[in-house]
Amino acid sequence: MFVERYLELSSELKYRKGESGAFMQLGELLTQKGDYDTSAGHFYRAMKIAEETEDSDIKETAKVNFGMANASMKWNEHVQDILRNVQNNVDSVEKAEEDEEIAERAEEEDDIDVVP
Numbered sequence: 001m002f003v004e005r006y007l008e009l010s011s012e013l014k015y016r017k018g019e020s021g022a023f024m025q026l027g028e029l030l031t032q033k034g035d036y037d038t039s040a041g042h043f044y045r046a047m048k049i050a051e052e053t054e055d056s057d058i059k060e061t062a063k064v065n066f067g068m069a070n071a072s073m074k075w076n077e078h079v080q081d082i083l084r085n086v087q088n089n090v091d092s093v094e095k096a097e098e099d100e101e102i103a104e105r106a107e108e109e110d111d112i113d114v115v116p
Helices: 002-012 016-033 036-053 056-111
Strands: none
Touching (some): 002 016, 016 036, 016 056
């Protein structure tokens, strides 16, 4: 909340260095929360403002953080894909076992002689 207010005030005052710093802080907070997509956007904006203001320190830090947020986002997507594949495989095995059980029961029922 305070960082967002800092960003607002910096924007109103046209204090570009403050804006880039606020975007950096927002990006870091969102990274800690695991929101890599949004944090990457904030780091990107901080990097662009730092380029305009020729602030090489913020620019380099924002560039590194942007890359790390993107990598974390891709890693999370990769892990989610793996987990989905594992779950699909488990579901397939469970379904096959269920079908096999049903088939065995049907065979057993066919083997029972019905005497009138």
